[in-house]
Amino acid sequence: MAIHQETITLSPKSKGFHLITPEIEKALLSMPSIERGLLHLFIKHTSASLSINENADPSVREDMENFFTDIADEKPYYIHTYEGSDDMPAHIKSSMLGNSLSIPITNGRMNLGTWQGIENTAETAVL
Amino acid sequence: MAIHQETITLSPKSKGFHLITPEIEKALLSMPSIERGLLHLFIKHTSASLSINENADPSVREDMENFFTDIADEKPYYIHTYEGSDDMPAHIKSSMLGNSLSIPITNGRMNLGTWQGIENTAETAVL
Amino acid sequence: MAIHQETITLSPKSKGFHLITPEIEKALLSMPSIERGLLHLFIKHTSASLSINENADPSVREDMENFFTDIADEKPYYIHTYEGSDDMPAHIKSSMLGNSLSIPITNGRMNLGTWQGIENTAETAVL
Numbered sequence: 001m002a003i004h005q006e007t008i009t010l011s012p013k014s015k016g017f018h019l020i021t022p023e024i025e026k027a028l029l030s031m032p033s034i035e036r037g038l039l040h041l042f043i044k045h046t047s048a049s050l051s052i053n054e055n056a057d058p059s060v061r062e063d064m065e066n067f068f069t070d071i072a073d074e075k076p077y078y079i080h081t082y083e084g085s086d087d088m089p090a091h092i093k094s095s096m097l098g099n100s101l102s103i104p105i106t107n108g109r110m111n112l113g114t115w116q117g118i119e120n121t122a123e124t125a126v127l
Numbered sequence: 128m129a130i131h132q133e134t135i136t137l138s139p140k141s142k143g144f145h146l147i148t149p150e151i152e153k154a155l156l157s158m159p160s161i162e163r164g165l166l167h168l169f170i171k172h173t174s175a176s177l178s179i180n181e182n183a184d185p186s187v188r189e190d191m192e193n194f195f196t197d198i199a200d201e202k203p204y205y206i207h208t209y210e211g212s213d214d215m216p217a218h219i220k221s222s223m224l225g226n227s228l229s230i231p232i233t234n235g236r237m238n239l240g241t242w243q244g245i246e247n248t249a250e251t252a253v254l
Numbered sequence: 255m256a257i258h259q260e261t262i263t264l265s266p267k268s269k270g271f272h273l274i275t276p277e278i279e280k281a282l283l284s285m286p287s288i289e290r291g292l293l294h295l296f297i298k299h300t301s302a303s304l305s306i307n308e309n310a311d312p313s314v315r316e317d318m319e320n321f322f323t324d325i326a327d328e329k330p331y332y333i334h335t336y337e338g339s340d341d342m343p344a345h346i347k348s349s350m351l352g353n354s355l356s357i358p359i360t361n362g363r364m365n366l367g368t369w370q371g372i373e374n375t376a377e378t379a380v381l
Binding site for chain 1: 291305308311313314316318321351352355357358360365366367369370
Binding site for chain 2: 036037038051052053054057059060062063064066067070071096097098101102103104106111112113114115116119
């Protein structure tokens with residue numbers, strides 16, 4: 001089995017959840033074709049995340065953002081606030097959702113479920 | 128190193144956390160034996176999750192379900208509700224717990240800790 | 255591609271979030287050098303976790319601990335309390351943050367972002 005590593009640069013994103021399946025698919029096109037294997041995506045930030053969620057209704061992404069705002073924003077006990085009040089919520093999202101994904105490659109394509117999309121959260125345009 | 132891919136169909140599950148270690152172990156029996164490697168499990172849904180948790184006391188799974196109900200159910204700001212009020216909580220569980228696991232295979236078996244079990248959440252019988 | 259497996263024993267940790275990048279780097283020194291590959295870390299516990307977060311300001315780790323205390327401690331509905339009131343919060347952290355990490359190895363080193371550190375949570379000295 002061969003291993004191939006490459007850096008993908010995502011387009012800048014606004015605060016919130018973003019569907020990036022097309023960006024990843026496009027990046028894979030210029031990489032060596034793999035018939036069967038595992039795609040490992042790793043985001044080199046602590047204020048951004050990668051996750052898999054519903055790809056159809058954009059309301060899901062809006063609800064996700066509002067849910068994290070609800071549970072993690074503006075806690076009176078946060079000490080780490082000098083980078084802005086949205087910094088700790090970004091670290092929490094990144095830790096809870098995770099910063100990497102492993103996706104099976106089957107027949108040369110990402111073997112995602114019908115409704116699965118790759119999502120990226122960013123607080124500011126960090127990518 | 129060889130790579131082997133196979134589809135496992137889980138039995139239908141009720142809403143909640145379920146221990147699926149025996150189902151996975153049974154599925155592995157019919158696959159090529161691997162002495163040392165990495166088992167990557169990936170669930171092709173956005174309303175179901177895979178995680179690792181205590182395998183002994185079923186109360187842990189009940190507490191987990193009640194905890195997610197507590198933090199994520201019936202938020203007044205949810206927009207994505209046309210598939211039911213339990214749909215967003217399912218997406219949140221799936222995103223927070225994750226939809227894949229990577230487990231070392233050592234001496235031909237999953238190298239789990241004594242108390243570690245593979246758990247699956249489902250909202251309805253989606254699998 | 256070769257596969258190498260080894261057990262790393264972490265030093266005992268107090269309750270909270272701990273930066274363990276140096277411990278992992280030190281452990282890697284005694285393993286076969288890999289130019290390009292994937293490091294998979296898997297913690298064999300259900301009351302401990304592995305995650306990636308900011309490595310610079312220790313306040314981030316303090317805020318993370320306080321955030322999880324805030325959302326998960328002392329819920330009146332917890333049934334699984336006979337191992338102590340901090341046991342369910344530990345399982346929740348472990349499930350939400352995850353018990354494994356996959357980190358690219360590039361040019362013989364972990365290819366982490368500048369601010370990324372490997373973090374471990376423990377409730378008691380379980381490792």
